[in-house]
Amino acid sequence: MSLFKTRLFWIALGIVVIASTLPLYVSGYILGLLTVAYYFGVFAMSWDLLFGFAGEVNFGPTFLIGVGAYTAGIINHEYGLSVYLCIFIGAMASVIAGFVLALPALRVRGPYFGLTTLVAVLMLQNFIVVFADLTGGEIGLTIPDVITINASANYWIALGFMSISAAVLYGLSQSPLGLVLQASGQDPVQAGALGFNIVKHKLFAFIVSAFFSGLAGAMLVFYFGTASVGTVVDVAVGVQVIVAAVLGGRRTVLGAALGAIFLIVAGEFLRPTGELATFIVSAVALLVVLFFPGGFLGAAMSREARS
């Protein structure tokens, strides 16, 4: 196990090093694609912390993402605060929104938690459309500032951000805290009888998930220069995040990032096929979920465990 841990670390480090050299020899178009994919990777990893470890299905990852993204965007648009301050405020807004949502939602059991989170997304979407003066409504919100217009710099920021998020989330999942979280997710009654306050631990996981989702959402809108329902709030975006995490492998954290990159890149490469692209990507995702429910990394890890 410890051997695998170190090996996984070196593999991950190798991939990040190779990825960081990409701007030297690939086109700006691919860099732009990967930049978005990396932010999606953080969405998916945050989601896996909740699903894979706390055992709660959050159907509304875009609620957390959207709150972070729109808060950062609106503050920048209205008050012209610095980009970094806006991103920070966005992440904090997401944490608060996550807390307010999860506190009551975690009291209900089973599918009702998921339904609550789904309703939260629809409410946020509605709010954005109704208060169009503030949010830009269905057209979207134009954001005056960007982090940088340099494609390579944007790429490196996204890569660095994803790597740090991955290290934190993965480290957390492997820590004693992660073990307790996993026990709470798998057998809440027994975890309670072992002396663990399940609600507290799950709430913590939700807040961590909210922080990284909101942060990534805020950074993404400053990369795009706009915030719109279709890119950061829509239920379809949330479904994509969920599919990415499941595809990459439940309870692996890192797999979720791989799944997200695969989904975004594959979707783009299949773009010439037109409408068929979404269908093909969905079909692949469905096959993986049906026949390898462990996902990419889950399958690799169980092979490792057997040997």
Next chain:
Amino acid sequence: MDATSNFAPVLEVRGLTKRFGGLTAVKNLSLELRAGEIFGLIGPNGSGKSTAMKSIMGIERPTTGDVVFQGENIAGLPAHKIARKGFGMVFQHSRPLNRQTVLENIMVALLPDSLLMLFADKALTERAEWIAERVGLAAVMHRKPPTLPFADLRRMELAKAIARDPKVVLVDEPFAGLTLAEVGIFSELISSFRDEGRAVLLVDHNVKSVAALVDRVLAMYLGEEICTGRADEVMRNETVRRVYLGGAIETSARPETSFADKVPLLQVENVSVFYGKAQALDNVSIHVHQGEFVSVVGLNGAGKTTLFNAISGFLPYTGEIVRGGESLRGVSPAKIARHGLVQCPESRELFGEMSVRENLDLGGHHLSDEARPKQIEWLFELFPILRERQGQMAQTLSGGEQQMLAIGRALMMQPKILILDEPTLGLAPVILEQLSKALEKLRQTSDITVLLGEQNVTFALPHADRVYVLEHARIVWEGDPGRFAAEAGEGYL
């Protein structure tokens, strides 16, 4: 009594009551548990013993009553707070962390309930290793749970429960699923908890299985205490004997030779079933003749439901199940039921939000429009109360009425062979009498073949032509009901 009784009790339960809606699962239960004592909480299935244990642990919130631990009333606290005060519970079923090693699983139990614990210190690992050795897991502590045999997984549950050195250890059915040799080892482990000065509360179905281990026993029935005392005293108690064995049982068996068919209608031959690593049936063979009424008697966990589910085609098994000369292997459960082998399951599985009439109509769905009203009329004569309740939603019926409806729905399918799995579960004696009369009528007025599974001997014996005793996944006795009390009854207390 021995020296332990001189100490003040560690745990005092006073007037504990737990209600679920209209059902009172535990009624005014009181008990005292001393340090260095093993206390057995015994009762048949549905008697409320597990609910009592869960209420003490805080998994269920007691409706009324006190749970006093070292002078402090902890009734109503959540489980995690009670656990931190010095309680450990061994679960019968649990889901270990399969990607972590045994050692890591034990370590989880040692962690503080804190969000700041990001790194495990060495002392924790050493303590976990010590506990693993203590329960006999030293050789396998670096392996992962899915690769371990069932007994080792049970050891791991023991290890987790005692990890934080609890003063009170609660054990839910300590020996379920273990072989006889393993039962011996686990008995020793549990008595070593006593020797360390812990108070141990065991929950089990019958006195016999824990008699050698416990210092005192409290027998429960229908949520209430029947009696408390040493194991041998409780086994001699008249009420306990009546609950488990019934009073003077009148039997009316027809000799097996009176059944005309040469080859039995239903033959189960050398059937074994495994749930993962736990063996639920071990080479079980039974047979039932056309028109015969056969009871399979056994405690909860003996394998009755597994046997019935294998016959009904719900479970994979080894061996042969033959009905009327044809093997049932590979036949779908739906087809088995449609051809007249109908099970009325222990859990009843009524359509709770449909009316009584709709439930019955669904049972008689395949009947012709002429046959259905006749069948319903016949059924209403068997269970008159169902006629009155026709328009009522099934889930609003009392427990006894629900059971009648479940049997009624099965009978609407006009079964040739009816399997009844524990129809008496959790029902009051007066209801049992009504059910009993209905079964007697069924036996006398129709040529239906019945296979009844019961832990309530009083209910199972009067109608039976033949009895099988199922114990620890094996058939241990077969004979006519008249000989049961003399030959097999003692092992049943």
